[in-house]
Amino acid sequence: MVKYIDIADDIRKKIETSVYEHGQKLPYEYVLCANYRCNKTTMKKALEILVKEGLIVRRRGAGTFVKDADTLTKLQGEQPFHGLTQTYPKSKVSSRVIEFEVISADETLAHHLHVEQGSFVYHIIRHRFIDDKSYGLEYIFMPISIIPDLKIEHLQTSIYSYIEDDLGLTIHGIHKIIHTVPSGSLDHELLGIPENVPAIEIEQVGYLSNGVVFEYSLSHFHYENFRQTLVTLL
Amino acid sequence: MVKYIDIADDIRKKIETSVYEHGQKLPYEYVLCANYRCNKTTMKKALEILVKEGLIVRRRGAGTFVKDADTLTKLQGEQPFHGLTQTYPKSKVSSRVIEFEVISADETLAHHLHVEQGSFVYHIIRHRFIDDKSYGLEYIFMPISIIPDLKIEHLQTSIYSYIEDDLGLTIHGIHKIIHTVPSGSLDHELLGIPENVPAIEIEQVGYLSNGVVFEYSLSHFHYENFRQTLVTLL
DNA sequence: GAGTGGTCTAGACCACATC
DNA sequence: ATGTGGTCTAGACCACTCT
Structure with missing residues (x-):
């Protein structure tokens, strides 16, 4: 329904299925925008979600990187819960x-x-x-x-x-x-x-x-x- | 240094010093933008910070509200901490x-x-x-x-x-x-x-x-x- | 200096709540 | 129907990193 969530979901899936490999660099913001036919701001919002989830890291001047597998498994699966x-x-x-x-x-x-x-x-x-x-x-x-x-x-x-x-x-x-x-x-x-x-x-x-x-x-x-x-x- | 953080800080201070009263409605996005001479997007980013901190609530179609005092004191001062x-x-x-x-x-x-x-x-x-x-x-x-x-x-x-x-x-x-x-x-x-x-x-x-x-x-x-x-x- | 993310603006259009 | 917040676009300019 909402574009930036769809994009985040899609990229998350690609990370989980190793389309984007652990420790690897993600395509530049610019390229991702073209792929998903969206604006820079929207892409930023999508990637922000993944940063908060601890899946990726963004470094100004360097790029966007998928965290490596070991680090990932530790932070994953412990989402804020309800009951x-x-x-x-x-x-x-x-x-x-x-x-x-x-x-x-x-x-x-x-x-x-x-x-x-x-x-x-x-x-x-x-x-x-x-x-x-x-x-x-x-x-x-x-x-x-x-x-x-x-x-x-x-x-x-x-x-x-x-x-x-x-x-x-x-x-x-x-x-x-x-x-x-x-x-x-x-x-x-x-x-x-x-x-x-x-x-x-x-x-x-x-x-x-x-x-x-x-x-x-x-x-x-x-x-x-x-x-x-x-x-x-x- | 960064505008949206400055704005968030300022509004937070106003809430703490009861310039904006607990349980009260905040000025509309539109008015706040004018006050702070900034864009809607920037204001949204500032208010987003306060929402995450649990100080305010935004409801589409209704407005932005400061949480009431009791609720606040309970959620406040217990920020994600370091050491x-x-x-x-x-x-x-x-x-x-x-x-x-x-x-x-x-x-x-x-x-x-x-x-x-x-x-x-x-x-x-x-x-x-x-x-x-x-x-x-x-x-x-x-x-x-x-x-x-x-x-x-x-x-x-x-x-x-x-x-x-x-x-x-x-x-x-x-x-x-x-x-x-x-x-x-x-x-x-x-x-x-x-x-x-x-x-x-x-x-x-x-x-x-x-x-x-x-x-x-x-x-x-x-x-x-x-x-x-x-x-x-x- | 070139590459890459971060911030900010101006403005269109949409979704939802309240009246 | 109107008010209010949410999403999205297009594009300018800035800040940092790498080499």
Whole structure:
């Protein structure tokens, strides 16, 4: 639909299939423009995408180069993710819903979700499994006004798909704080964390593209299962 | 030096000082172009920066809006970071260098750093403090060929400043894995982690803009001190 | 000096949101 | 229907690298 994305996709494919070899120089901007029948600005925008993805490097006065294979594989495949379902597309991600109710927000929660105190919000607890192995425990809070008609089916599959695909909302970003907290009874029971051993907690706030907070959640993990990968591109 | 960055800086400042109020609409692209005496394309590039930083939202057909204060403070000040020095600009970050030597890379290390086996690499151990409080323990490996002339002074201040400011290299991205590992003797001694309690480890690989790996490091933390903030913008 | 990317302008036309 | 941001073109000029 959009030209510069099409071009980026095409060049990405050519890099992946080694039409453009790793470590090799790409044709000059000028030539690429001619090939794709587009303007310099459009081509620049296309290549910018690939630069951000870490596939190519551009050096003023030198040229555009495909990064070599080893470097590539390391930066690849760790895209900014959504929920667990999207993070582990190749694994079976399942959930046991432990709690699904609507509560009215107390002061703290109202503050986190940026809604008025007393507003109705979903309160969800899910025990999550990856390939049938216990993975973590989630406490999720979402304003009912922003995410209407949430059903238990959505909790059993992917809440994020419901938000993006069914409600047509755009998730702009996620803010996380990873730290540790004293473990509680559910952590002991379901995650098997021993008494007096802290749980690793991810405190998460999700924002829609209009800046509205749609989610506040706490996820608990046993330290043995905990693994979080992140890529920071500057 | 570059116009669109100047414009972005100026608008950012205006947002921070509430010249443009939170939640408010910004002047139309058209008006901004006139104000800054620039072209639409240039203005778009400037605003794009602020969108990525999460300060503003643009909606086709509607306008450009400053995110409201609450949303902002949460997303702000947690920029993609470099080292500790840049992450905590307001705190006193110090280091005690425990080890600083050059070793020759064994197979594993050569693989991580993407250098030939036997190449010389720095081996650094630093105990890091924030406001004089023990923060974590770093094991850093960097190829001597890429980061020449590293001195102990750089270790005591900021290695990343040396790389970017003195060597003039550009850091493109950082790849991290956060997980837990059994604690070792240095963890017990310096971080005060009890025996049989795991340490939280961040395994990190740093890439320059040309795709070269310049750093492989392991950082250990006591769970009480551990806190990692991350923002994912989609 | 020649090659190559980066910035900027002026202006046409399109897509979407709100009224 | 109008307002607003998004895409695209054509072309000028600048900054850096390589040799």
